[in-house]
Amino acid sequence: MAIGTGGSPDICQTMTSQRSSRALEETQHSAALQVDTHVGGGEEGLRLWHLVKSSEDPEIPKHRKSSMRERERAKAIPEIYLTRLLSMKGTLQKFVDDVFVAILNTKRPPPIAVRFFFDFLDDMAEKHGIDDPETVHIWKTNSLPLRFWVNILKNPQFVFDVQVTDSVDAVLSVIAQTFIDSCTTSEHKVGRDSPVNKLLYAREIPRYKQLVERYYSDIHSAASGCYQEMNSTLTELSGSFGSDMNSLVALLELYKYINKYYDQIITSLEEDGAGQKMQLAYRLQQVAALVENKVTDL
Numbered sequence: 001m002a003i004g005t006g007g008s009p010d011i012c013q014t015m016t017s018q019r020s021s022r023a024l025e026e027t028q029h030s031a032a033l034q035v036d037t038h039v040g041g042g043e044e045g046l047r048l049w050h051l052v053k054s055s056e057d058p059e060i061p062k063h064r065k066s067s068m069r070e071r072e073r074a075k076a077i078p079e080i081y082l083t084r085l086l087s088m089k090g091t092l093q094k095f096v097d098d099v100f101v102a103i104l105n106t107k108r109p110p111p112i113a114v115r116f117f118f119d120f121l122d123d124m125a126e127k128h129g130i131d132d133p134e135t136v137h138i139w140k141t142n143s144l145p146l147r148f149w150v151n152i153l154k155n156p157q158f159v160f161d162v163q164v165t166d167s168v169d170a171v172l173s174v175i176a177q178t179f180i181d182s183c184t185t186s187e188h189k190v191g192r193d194s195p196v197n198k199l200l201y202a203r204e205i206p207r208y209k210q211l212v213e214r215y216y217s218d219i220h221s222a223a224s225g226c227y228q229e230m231n232s233t234l235t236e237l238s239g240s241f242g243s244d245m246n247s248l249v250a251l252l253e254l255y256k257y258i259n260k261y262y263d264q265i266i267t268s269l270e271e272d273g274a275g276q277k278m279q280l281a282y283r284l285q286q287v288a289a290l291v292e293n294k295v296t297d298l
């Protein structure tokens with residue numbers, strides 16, 4: 001369509017604007033097709049990219065979304081938060097030390113159950129000829145610090161009536177990981193590529209390792225005679241709560257576990273010297289006969 005010099009300038013501007021809009025729409029449509037081809041085509045040599053950062057899950061609560069954004073920013077520029085982390089560590093350092101000392105303190109006698117079980121592990125190592133002290137150390141670490149204390153450190157709501165926020169959960173995870181590293185026998189090595197939570201307590205972990213080793217050593221030195229003390233404690237507890245609990249139900253649950261490994265337990269009791277003196281295999285056969293008329297050698 002031709003427009004003479006006498007044409008209206010408004011009409012010219014309108015037609016020019018319409019042409020520009022159409023050209024822009026065609027360009028955007030072409031770019032969209034090109035992006036779709038790159039993303040969905042799967043051609044070799046092409047890499048998939050998000051042109052826009054993926055939106056957060058709409059089902060995530062708002063307070064968790066803000067925490068996720070903070071963590072993403074911390075990962076993007078960790079140097080910005082290093083000063084804040086060091087400051088926070090200094091604020092919490094005394095409390096962390098107090099917790100670790102309270103857990104690993106032997107000035108007051110540890111619970112009889114802990115002493116009895118650690119003594120049992122020492123006896124098993126001696127019985128099976130295990131001379132490597134690291135093996136026994138790992139046994140004790142897996143049975144008490146990692147199975148019990150780490151769970152409490154990471155989840156205080158199991159013990160206290162508290163609500164753990166995302167920020168507190170992140171702090172507790174770092175402290176729990178520090179406790180785990182303190183209980184290991186391997187050397188704690190850090191480098192430039194180590195995560196920040198490993199670097200924060202790199203200087204304190206050797207001191208915490210000494211606490212763990214002293215804790216195990218003190219219990220080992222004081223464990224003699226704990227078998228009789230354990231029996232006395234269990235007898236006292238049984239008398240204190242005898243009227244509040246159904247012992248038959250507890251015995252039945254215990255027998256369900258024994259029944260899974262009945263033959264192995266009978267064989268072990270017959271071969272064990274203490275078991276022979278107390279006729280434990282014979283007694284277990286009597287129990288089995290009473291509970292389910294199991295065929296025995298009686």
